[in-house]
Amino acid sequence: MEASPYLPTAAVARFRKAKSTAVTVVLVICAGLVIAPLFLVIYFLLVQGWSSIDLNFFTQLPKPTGEMGGGMANAIVGTIELLAMAAVVGVPLGIFGGIYLAEYGSDRANDWLRFAADVLNGVPSIVWGMVVYLMLVVPFKTFSAYAGGVALGLMMVPLVMRTTEEVLILVPQSYREAALALGVARWKVIMVIVVRTALKGIATGVIVALARIAGETAPLLFTALGNNFWNHNLKEPIAALPLQIFAYAISPYDDWHRQAWAGALVLMGLILALNISVRVMSRDRNRTH
């Protein structure tokens, strides 16, 4: 291009065009490389995991070391219990926090709170495990399902808070004004008019947050701990799918590796189901509005 800065020759023009085409090709390849891992992961989950999924997998407990067979029934139920406990902790805090941001907070306070929520969102999940270990495991002298649920629940708070705020802001101001003008108390306006209008969006945010934490392993390592048997008391350790997958994956037994793949396939299926239900819900929302 140095040859003639003002009047490009045909050769220069051809070079520039070729360069542009080359970059286009590179960008296409990059995009391919980025989505390739998704298909590779799903492909191998299906290939390695599908054959190991049978009735036993869903109904039986893990077998002791060295014995073939067994299943992850307790881990599947444990994951669901942990998610339920996490929701009990994280959803009210998140939703009310979101209500504060959307309905009460001053601009300045909100800026700080959003900033804090984003910072909190970036706290590594393993750190949550350590903190909850000190808060709930050390004082009660036992690993417990409660501790696992709280660790996951605290991770949900900033997620639910931000999505709740976003959907509440979308509720038209005139709804609030109309209700307030009728003399309705502000808290009733918020709960009965604003939150109800945005309920689907809030539920979407909650499900997205649940999908995010469903696969978390690190916060459970020293809170829920894992358990090879049924959990009959939430004050005791509980099994969870991600924990079981981890334990089996790093074990030296082929049969356990096989089950780790099966567990991973089930966990992935659960997470995809949560994500797809969100898509279906938000499609309905778009249709009605």
Add this chain to the structure above:
Amino acid sequence: MSQASTTSELLPEPGSRAPDIAFKWLASLAAMTIVVLIVLVGWQLYAGSRMSIAKFGAGFLWSQEWDPVQDKYGALPFIFGTLVSSLLALLIAVPLGVATALFLTELAPMKLRQPIIMAIEMLAAVPSVIFGLWGIFILIPWLRDHLFVWLKHTLGFLPLFQGPIYGVSMLAAGIIIAIMILPIITSISREILRSVPNLQREAAYALGATRWEVLKIAVLSYARRGLFGAAILGLGRALGETMAVTMVIGNRPQIAASLFAPGYTLASVIANEFAEATSDLYLNSLFELGLVLLAVTICVNILAQIMLKSMTGSGPIKVN
């Protein structure tokens, strides 16, 4: 629905402000938990590591020794491992992520955009432990038998690519982390690129620029700061990645020049050794590693927020 009865239910008894005030308090308290949680996390980790802070002082940060038998602990190999694996991941993920974001905003046919975006969102939903499982049984054998052999053959004159190949290694960790932070880097970069005004592009095209020249002159230079923010945000994620890294990095506390050598990160040593820490000092040292990890990730995240905020004006970019 009978409108009249609903309305009369909603009407307040005159003069009762108490529920209103209580409700506002409830909402404020919930919002405050965010701040309380940040303080709580920091304070708990500090409280948990007091003993090792008192014993080792600042030397903890640059001591290389990690010897539970003699009760001597130093963080340097883990800090090294965390930084190197995260930087490797950035080196791979930032060019790929930005290129994909460029492809999605500037080039891809409309029909293709939504499916690719969906695939990237699904990639973000894959749990760390599943990447780890896939890493152990699929990625590592492939790296060991093909990519690493090839790298050693062609670039073996560099100290980075020398030494025995085990499979589990710093480089394998970097690659796995790269895959895991690609979705966030791509989606934030896409937001940034979309915020570049079309006028920029049109002006460049009007001057006769080719497509690549438009991207370079009008789009990338305009978005540079924001893209840097996206990369920093990716770094924040990379530093804290635990499970997948633990499963592929080899878990050996050493500082090696070769990327084929096993390493260890802050997060993975905590995951591995926390439950079996036998002495109080051991446990305290692990908490101090957690404190170091927290401090670094919070600083990095704050930096990223500041960069992204200045790029997009007041509108916050949604991060998750």
